[in-house]
Amino acid sequence: KRFTSREKIPKGLKPLPGPKGYPIVGSVPDVPEKNSFIKFADWGKEYGPIYNVNLAGHNHVWISSDQISKDLLAKKGAIYSDRPHIPALLSDNRTSSQYLPLLSKNEGWTRQRKFANTIMKESERALFHRYPELEAKRMLVELMDDPARYNHALESFISRVTCRLAWGHSNASDELKQRARELLIGVSPTGALGNKLPFLMSLPDWLVPAKAWERRRAATERKFFEVMQGQVESDMQEKKAPQSWMRTFLENRTKWGCSYDLEGAYMVGMHGIAGALTIAAPMQTFCLAMCFYPQYLPMLQEELDRVCGDRLPRAEDRPNLPFLRSVIRECLRWRPPVPTGIPHYLTQDDEYNGYHIPKGSVMHPLEWAIARDPQMYPDPEAFNPLRYMDSSYPTYQEPLTEYPTIINISQFGYGRRVCQGQTVADEDLLIGIGSIAWLFNIKRLSGDNTELTEPAVVADPEKVERMSIGINEKASISCEELNTGIEPTPTKEEVILSKFSYPGSSATMSEKANKKEELKKTVIIDPTLDFTTLLIAKPLPFKFDLTVRDGVRAAKARKFFQESEDNGDYKEPREFWGENQGRDKKLGWGKV
Numbered sequence: 001k002r003f004t005s006r007e008k009i010p011k012g013l014k015p016l017p018g019p020k021g022y023p024i025v026g027s028v029p030d031v032p033e034k035n036s037f038i039k040f041a042d043w044g045k046e047y048g049p050i051y052n053v054n055l056a057g058h059n060h061v062w063i064s065s066d067q068i069s070k071d072l073l074a075k076k077g078a079i080y081s082d083r084p085h086i087p088a089l090l091s092d093n094r095t096s097s098q099y100l101p102l103l104s105k106n107e108g109w110t111r112q113r114k115f116a117n118t119i120m121k122e123s124e125r126a127l128f129h130r131y132p133e134l135e136a137k138r139m140l141v142e143l144m145d146d147p148a149r150y151n152h153a154l155e156s157f158i159s160r161v162t163c164r165l166a167w168g169h170s171n172a173s174d175e176l177k178q179r180a181r182e183l184l185i186g187v188s189p190t191g192a193l194g195n196k197l198p199f200l201m202s203l204p205d206w207l208v209p210a211k212a213w214e215r216r217r218a219a220t221e222r223k224f225f226e227v228m229q230g231q232v233e234s235d236m237q238e239k240k241a242p243q244s245w246m247r248t249f250l251e252n253r254t255k256w257g258c259s260y261d262l263e264g265a266y267m268v269g270m271h272g273i274a275g276a277l278t279i280a281a282p283m284q285t286f287c288l289a290m291c292f293y294p295q296y297l298p299m300l301q302e303e304l305d306r307v308c309g310d311r312l313p314r315a316e317d318r319p320n321l322p323f324l325r326s327v328i329r330e331c332l333r334w335r336p337p338v339p340t341g342i343p344h345y346l347t348q349d350d351e352y353n354g355y356h357i358p359k360g361s362v363m364h365p366l367e368w369a370i371a372r373d374p375q376m377y378p379d380p381e382a383f384n385p386l387r388y389m390d391s392s393y394p395t396y397q398e399p400l401t402e403y404p405t406i407i408n409i410s411q412f413g414y415g416r417r418v419c420q421g422q423t424v425a426d427e428d429l430l431i432g433i434g435s436i437a438w439l440f441n442i443k444r445l446s447g448d449n450t451e452l453t454e455p456a457v458v459a460d461p462e463k464v465e466r467m468s469i470g471i472n473e474k475a476s477i478s479c480e481e482l483n484t485g486i487e488p489t490p491t492k493e494e495v496i497l498s499k500f501s502y503p504g505s506s507a508t509m510s511e512k513a514n515k516k517e518e519l520k521k522t523v524i525i526d527p528t529l530d531f532t533t534l535l536i537a538k539p540l541p542f543k544f545d546l547t548v549r550d551g552v553r554a555a556k557a558r559k560f561f562q563e564s565e566d567n568g569d570y571k572e573p574r575e576f577w578g579e580n581q582g583r584d585k586k587l588g589w590g591k592v
């Protein structure tokens with residue numbers, strides 16, 4: 001929906017408040033690429049818990065309150081459950097039945113959600129086939145052997161579990177990571193160029209490398225999903241296919257109402273991607289939190305030692321591990337993996353508290369702000385898992401065998417579109433974070449005295465040294481920018497300078513100079529806020545001490561791994577596109 005300042009407001013209603021913006025581009029120049037969610041939250045403090053922003057002619061509504069998000073997105077789900085168009089994708093995300101999270105509220109979405117419900121229930125009943133427990137052993141050994149590449153080990157853990165759930169084995173987990181990363185770039189407002197400059201998508205490929213990149217991405221993804229489906233099919237014929245979402249689809253393929261098998265390939269593949277993308281983020285946040293709030297790791301280890309003793313945490317331990325659940329819940333609150341929320345789209349004019357909300361508005365439940373409501377979360381900037389363990393906090397809930405839980409918290413969205421994968425995330429985090437805390441101490445590097453002030457800002461960014469991960473190294477979702485040729489995360493100065501080259505800028509030189517000064521002040525240098533800029537925000541790799549708690553545990557962890565290794569549980573990763581990941585061919589890893 002195009003935004004006009006003369007939008008007709010029905011009698012008796014007021015327009016929503018919000019920043020005024022500039023001609024044509026609206027408020028785009030005021031939104032920093034890095035940590036844009038903080039800017040949107042700041043506007044929420046200025047204009048109120050629901051406000052309007054014109055972004056390049058489109059009306060975006062930002063909601064910073066859990067209650068308002070529920071009132072609109074959940075209670076009025078009939079008109080608030082659509083999705084906006086994503087211009088950088090070649091096929092229309094709303095109708096193409098490729099990506100369930102991006103589909104319009106149509107028949108395809110209904111049947112795919114039904115399928116998703118079935119596979120999630122089946123997996124939960126089967127305790128996710130113990131895949132998280134199996135892969136946790138491999139992750140621990142990788143972390144012991146190469147702690148500096150912790151980021152890679154955590155992402156591999158998640159991707160392998162998800163790959164097993166989707167197709168019954170983990171061989172394709174590196175490829176799944178790369179598919180996840182490329183799709184994330186394709187759909188992120190700050191990723192593919194076609195989302196920033198949609199008109200590019202109507203020009204020919206040879207003129208617009210970003211469009212050619214998307215064509216290659218889409219073709220590679222399709223081929224990958226087809227190959228994965230075909231393999232499960234032939235394994236089933238040979239009666240050797242382990243349980244998986246794809247097997248569930250193929251065993252009953254007419255039941256789901258898909259018009260062709262390829263839809264099944266996408267339905268399963270999309271869930272694989274959704275898992276691979278998201279769950280490592282809170283695990284990386286966990287490492288960050290333990291570095292900056294060191295008082296909680298000993299408490300967590302005390303609980304794990306008491307409950308698990310000399311074995312790793314298991315699914316059955318969940319009721320007895322309330323502090324572990326508190327830490328996980330707090331990781332999701334403190335640094336929400338989807339800080340801007342995933343937008344809904346309003347299909348009819350509506351009103352809220354006397355305000356007019358025009359049809360076609362893109363609605364954002366702003367998780368960053370919702371998770372910082374000081375009434376619900378006193379001292380919201382502090383990482384504090386005790387808010388779920390101590391009855392004096394508003395978030396405390398009994399019984400502690402069940403609460404806290406991450407199921408149905410705001411970070412998983414609202415209404416009819418809530419996240420389908422919550423139980424997978426819940427299980428992976430319990431086993432993954434529990435296993436790490438069982439085996440390791442996590443500390444800041446000695447000599448790093450960075451202090452967090454309240455609210456957590458200002459520190460020396462040089463102290464948190466980034467690790468370089470080279471091109472064509474195994475996939476790493478957090479470093480998506482490196483492997484696809486998209487610019488690496490911009491430096492402070494680049495962030496500022498990039499604000500002066502947007503098309504249509506009519507700012508005078510002095511306005512630009514003022515803006516530069518203003519932006520300088522808002523650049524974030526808190527190391528706990530050094531996150532990737534795409535839709536799913538992950539802490540950028542940083543250096544810290546990851547050491548085993550004692551030799552006995554280390555030896556045990558190696559033994560657990562060896563037993564599964566001897567059992568043939570871990571297979572080599574498979575490469576799909578040949579040399580150089582197919583860079584010189586039409587299919588393979590994309591590089592703009």
Ligand code: HEM
Nearest residue numbers: 101274275278337342412413414417418419420421424425
């Ligand atoms: C920490 C992990 C995760 C987070 C924070 C997360 C967050 C979200 C959010 C915010 C939404 C949008 C909800 C809305 O529009 O109101 C969503 C949707 C969705 N998620 Fe997740 N998610 C996670 C893990 C997963 C996993 C593991 C899967 C599947 C294996 C998954 C599958 C989906 C699907 C299919 C949707 C689309 C639902 C729809 O549009 O109807 N998610 N998720």
